[in-house]
Amino acid sequence: MKLIDIASAINARLDSGSPETQITGVAGIEHAAPGQLTFVSNPKYAAAAKTTKASAVIVAEDFPAIPSAMLRSKNPYLAWAKALELFYRPPQYAPSVHPTAVVHPTAKVGKNAHLGPYVVIDEGVEIGDNAVLLAHVVIYRGAKIANNFFAHAHAVVREFCQLGDNVLLQNGVVVGSDGFGFAKDDSGHWHKIVQSGTAVLENDVELQANTCIDRASIGETRIARGAKLDNMVQVGHSCTVGQDTLLCAQVGLAGTTDVGNNVILAGQVGVAGHCKIGDGVIAIAQSGIPHDVPAGKMISGAPAIDFKLWLKCCAVYAKLPDIAKAVRRFSDRD
Numbered sequence: 476m477k478l479i480d481i482a483s484a485i486n487a488r489l490d491s492g493s494p495e496t497q498i499t500g501v502a503g504i505e506h507a508a509p510g511q512l513t514f515v516s517n518p519k520y521a522a523a524a525k526t527t528k529a530s531a532v533i534v535a536e537d538f539p540a541i542p543s544a545m546l547r548s549k550n551p552y553l554a555w556a557k558a559l560e561l562f563y564r565p566p567q568y569a570p571s572v573h574p575t576a577v578v579h580p581t582a583k584v585g586k587n588a589h590l591g592p593y594v595v596i597d598e599g600v601e602i603g604d605n606a607v608l609l610a611h612v613v614i615y616r617g618a619k620i621a622n623n624f625f626a627h628a629h630a631v632v633r634e635f636c637q638l639g640d641n642v643l644l645q646n647g648v649v650v651g652s653d654g655f656g657f658a659k660d661d662s663g664h665w666h667k668i669v670q671s672g673t674a675v676l677e678n679d680v681e682l683q684a685n686t687c688i689d690r691a692s693i694g695e696t697r698i699a700r701g702a703k704l705d706n707m708v709q710v711g712h713s714c715t716v717g718q719d720t721l722l723c724a725q726v727g728l729a730g731t732t733d734v735g736n737n738v739i740l741a742g743q744v745g746v747a748g749h750c751k752i753g754d755g756v757i758a759i760a761q762s763g764i765p766h767d768v769p770a771g772k773m774i775s776g777a778p779a780i781d782f783k784l785w786l787k788c789c790a791v792y793a794k795l796p797d798i799a800k801a802v803r804r805f806s807d808r809d
Contacts, residue, residue, distance in 0.1 A: 705726070
C-alpha cells in the first residue's frame, strides 16, 4: 500500500519521504524493518525513532525530524489504531448454525447469525441481526440482545439481562451473575439475598476476558454506552458505570458504586460501596477509594488522596528513616 494512501486513510499528513513508498505491514518501533510502518506516541521511544529501520513512522505534529518518512497526526495513537486496521483483518464468521448448538424453540435470533459448537440459547431469548456466538457461549432465558453482538468462547449472559448494539464479550465474561448479598440470621449463618434485578449493557460496550458484571438485588446494574472494561474487572450489584469510562485490569467496584462518564480507573483500583466517582476522574493504579471523589480529580494511594499530595507524601516516605534518626537524636539529648 502506498504511503500517501495510508496517510489519507488515517487522516495524517505526510511530512517527508516519497508518497509512492510501498508499505507492506506494521511493526513495533524496535523491530520494524524496511517496508513497514511504526509509530511513536510515548516520549520514551523518541530515541528509538531515530534509529528505527521502518520506512515510515507515525508521529505527533511537533515531533522532531528523523531519517524515516513521517506521518504527522494530532493523535498518533489513534492514527496507529487505524493503520493496524489497514493491514490486519480479524477472522470472519459466515452465517451458520453448528449441529451441536441448542436453540430453544421460543428464542428469536436475527439474520446472519453464526452459532458455534455447543452454543446454548435458552427460552424467550431475543438476539438481533449479525450475531456471532463462538463455542460454548450460553445465553440464559429471557435475555434481550440487540444487533452486531459478538461473544467469544465461554461468555455467558444470564437471565433477563439486556445488551445493546455492538456489544463485544471476550472469553469467559459473565454478565448478570448473582450479586454478593447475604444477611446474617440469628444463629450466625449467612442467608442468601435473592438477586431479583438485572444487568444492562448499553451500545458499544466491550468487556474483556473473565470480567463479571453482577446483577442487582433489585433494580439494575448498568454499564453505559462506550464503556470498556479490561480483564478480570468486578462490577458489584447495583453499580453504574458511565459513558466512555475505562476500568483497567482487576478493578473492583463494591455494590452500589456510581462511576461517572470518561473516568479512568487504572489497574487494581478498588472502590468501596455506595461511593460516587465524578466525571473525568483518574485514579492511579492500586488506589483504594473509600469515599466520594469530585469530578475532574486525579487521585492516588490507599486511602486515595489528591495525586500531587500523594507525590509529596511519597517523597517524605522515602526520607522517614533519616527523619526517625533525627528524632532519636533529639530524644537522646533530653
